[in-house]
Amino acid sequence: MRSIVVGLGNPVLSDDAVGLRIVEQLRRELGDESDTDTAAICCGGLHLLDAIAGYDRAVLIDAMVTPGAQPGRIHTSSLAALRETRNSGSAHDTSLAVALELGRMAGLRVPAEVRIWAIEAADVETFGERLTPEVERAAPEVVKQVMQALSEGRR
Amino acid sequence: MKRISINPVTRLEGHGNIEIFLDAEGNVANTYFQVPELRGFERFCVGRPAEDMPVITNRICGVCPEAHHMASTKALDALFGVEPPPAAQKIRELLYMAFFVVDHATHFYALGGPDFIVGPDAPPAERNILGVMRKVGGDTARAVIDCRARNHEAIRMLGGRGINPCAGVPGGWSKAVSRQERTALAATAAANVEFALFTLQVFDSVVLGNDAYRAMLHSEAFEQRTYYMGTVDQRNRLNVYDGVIRVVDPEGCEFARYRAAEYLEHVAEHVEPWTYLKFPFLKKVGWKGFAEGAGSGVYCATPLARLNVADGMATPRAQEQYERMFEAFGRKKAGGRYAPVHHRLATHWARLIELLYAAERMAELANDEEITCPDVRRIPERVTGEGIGSVEAPRGTLIHHYRTDERGVLTGVNLIVGTTNNHAPIAMSIGKAAREFIRAGRVVEEGMLNRIEMALRLYDPCLSCATHALPGCMPLVVRIRDAAGAELRCIRRSEA
Numbered sequence: 001m002r003s004i005v006v007g008l009g010n011p012v013l014s015d016d017a018v019g020l021r022i023v024e025q026l027r028r029e030l031g032d033e034s035d036t037d038t039a040a041i042c043c044g045g046l047h048l049l050d051a052i053a054g055y056d057r058a059v060l061i062d063a064m065v066t067p068g069a070q071p072g073r074i075h076t077s078s079l080a081a082l083r084e085t086r087n088s089g090s091a092h093d094t095s096l097a098v099a100l101e102l103g104r105m106a107g108l109r110v111p112a113e114v115r116i117w118a119i120e121a122a123d124v125e126t127f128g129e130r131l132t133p134e135v136e137r138a139a140p141e142v143v144k145q146v147m148q149a150l151s152e153g154r155r
Numbered sequence: 156m157k158r159i160s161i162n163p164v165t166r167l168e169g170h171g172n173i174e175i176f177l178d179a180e181g182n183v184a185n186t187y188f189q190v191p192e193l194r195g196f197e198r199f200c201v202g203r204p205a206e207d208m209p210v211i212t213n214r215i216c217g218v219c220p221e222a223h224h225m226a227s228t229k230a231l232d233a234l235f236g237v238e239p240p241p242a243a244q245k246i247r248e249l250l251y252m253a254f255f256v257v258d259h260a261t262h263f264y265a266l267g268g269p270d271f272i273v274g275p276d277a278p279p280a281e282r283n284i285l286g287v288m289r290k291v292g293g294d295t296a297r298a299v300i301d302c303r304a305r306n307h308e309a310i311r312m313l314g315g316r317g318i319n320p321c322a323g324v325p326g327g328w329s330k331a332v333s334r335q336e337r338t339a340l341a342a343t344a345a346a347n348v349e350f351a352l353f354t355l356q357v358f359d360s361v362v363l364g365n366d367a368y369r370a371m372l373h374s375e376a377f378e379q380r381t382y383y384m385g386t387v388d389q390r391n392r393l394n395v396y397d398g399v400i401r402v403v404d405p406e407g408c409e410f411a412r413y414r415a416a417e418y419l420e421h422v423a424e425h426v427e428p429w430t431y432l433k434f435p436f437l438k439k440v441g442w443k444g445f446a447e448g449a450g451s452g453v454y455c456a457t458p459l460a461r462l463n464v465a466d467g468m469a470t471p472r473a474q475e476q477y478e479r480m481f482e483a484f485g486r487k488k489a490g491g492r493y494a495p496v497h498h499r500l501a502t503h504w505a506r507l508i509e510l511l512y513a514a515e516r517m518a519e520l521a522n523d524e525e526i527t528c529p530d531v532r533r534i535p536e537r538v539t540g541e542g543i544g545s546v547e548a549p550r551g552t553l554i555h556h557y558r559t560d561e562r563g564v565l566t567g568v569n570l571i572v573g574t575t576n577n578h579a580p581i582a583m584s585i586g587k588a589a590r591e592f593i594r595a596g597r598v599v600e601e602g603m604l605n606r607i608e609m610a611l612r613l614y615d616p617c618l619s620c621a622t623h624a625l626p627g628c629m630p631l632v633v634r635i636r637d638a639a640g641a642e643l644r645c646i647r648r649s650e651a
Binding site: 010011012013041042043045046047049050095098101102103105106107108125126127128 | 196198199211214215218220261265283284285293296299300303304318
């Protein structure tokens with residue numbers, strides 16, 4: 001089974017970079033010999049489809065903004081839930097669910113399993129290279145959870 | 156005053172918010188278009204070495220990083236007072252053409268096309284790229300994905316990294332092109348020309364071949380007479396990578412022609428209390444409010460605007476299509492050029508003509524022997540203290556302006572991004588569409604709101620130059636309020 005872990009975000013937009021930081025840490029933990037690939041990309045939709053096409057399983061890690069929610073809170077979700085909400089990624093092209101359906105329509109092999117970790121952000125509107133403290137603190141827990149999920153998948 | 160709010164708009168970058176204010180009779184009084192602004196970019200840059208800018212600014216936005224990379228690299232040429240060798244110029248332009256092909260193709264199939272191909276009154280859940288593919292055939296899905304893939308590969312090959320290239324340096328390019336690479340790029344360009352011609356055929360059969368859509372294209376509700384801005388070469392033909400900025404008046408007469416470095420003499424920015432957005436206008440005409448005509452400094456900078464300012468296209472097939480479009484709108488050639496087309500929905504058509512131009516230009520560059528010349532950089536030897544660079548981004552003229560100290564450390568940054576140019580025209584187009592469809596308190600139906608969104612979408616606006624937050628919650632919420640701001644009615648629909 002081929003897996004890929006994708007961190008999504010803007011590296012210079014404060015908490016929006018959290019997915020990129022986490023995937024960087026995961027890359028180190030997984031090491032060079034791992035059968036799991038990693039990618040850090042800046043946009044969703046069709047770009048994301050390009051990144052995950054050809055894999056059996058994809059893990060996506062991104063920042064999330066929910067009005068009134070506690071920064072640093074970790075949300076997990078699946079593709080099934082995504083299909084219902086039809087959300088994610090760059091609104092400039094299309095949602096991930098639509099992108100995946102497009103991939104199938106085009107005859108691409110798209111992952112059967114897509115799992116999502118999203119970290120509630122405090123600030124995604126100020127240019128900066130630092131995460132806010134609550135979000136910074138949540139990152140190691142996401143690394144742990146994703147590593148565990150990947151090892152369960154291998155068994 | 157009643158207020159209708161459409162928030163947010165589907166299928167746009169960033170979180171737009173359209174507010175429609177009604178008067179006591181239920182007619183549209185004003186339309187406002189608000190977006191949250193990303194903060195602190197200038198502060199973030201000041202104190203950094205200027206040569207970091209091409210890789211920092213290409214992170215501003217997930218949609219047009221290549222445009223920022225190129226404008227930034229050109230600003231550095233000026234800042235360090237160094238002219239890149241010809242091969243470097245050609246490599247930059249070649250990469251830029253690959254980017255234009257991807258960006259314009261994506262807009263047509265994923266964003267603008269659904270309104271025409273699936274229909275403006277179709278439910279939002281169907282008005283997307285899948286609906287387009289169902290209508291035009293599943294093979295097209297593969298063609299679009301292949302188009303994106305081969306051009307991203309070209310960008311990676313030329314720029315050192317896909318999506319966010321990193322090869323631009325002051326005085327040139329950090330990587331030469333091998334003969335083998337040139338062969339591959341020529342094949343990519345040839346496939347792009349076929350793809351562009353195919354896409355124009357789709358537009359012909361699905362849009363121009365449909366009476367209702369053709370009527371919409373010619374509809375007065377989407378007409379707007381303003382000044383137009385775009386970049387042209389020495390012979391006044393469109394050039395999106397380099398040239399001089401030309402402005403024509405609503406009749407099509409040349410109003411201004413200047414180098415990017417002179418932009419501050421020609422463009423100023425107006426501020427309104429209800430939005431963070433700035434509204435650029437022509438300084439020599441002046442800000443006269445959100446008004447059309449030669450007396451108002453409002454200008455538009457889009458694919459249609461670029462075709463309106465140019466005397467023609469620099470490639471043969473794009474030139475044929477260009478003439479076809481202007482003649483379809485009944486424009487006659489006078490003094491070597493066509494009078495402008497003011498029907499803003501024609502921007503979608505103009506975008507496809509630019510797609511073909513970019514593909515043809517890419518083929519010219521990829522077949523040019525000089526592009527494999529290993530001399531791709533001149534080493535800068537001085538710092539001038541100021542540099543301005545511009546390109547035509549897919550969404551309009553993009554300007555990067557940097558100031559530095561004598562060491563080349565940034566002391567000031569100003570960017571005018573493509574969409575910014577069009578803030579006033581966007582607000583005006585939304586107002587015009589709203590007035591056409593909302594009258595005397597008549598119930599606002601989904602289809603009407605869609606058409607107001609269409610007025611916005613034709614500009615392909617990049618609202619915040621932000622990327623994304625996942626999974627997010629972006630339902631469409633419409634609120635109608637009375638004069639005191641109390642909510643009279645709330646209509647919701649789910650996100651497409």
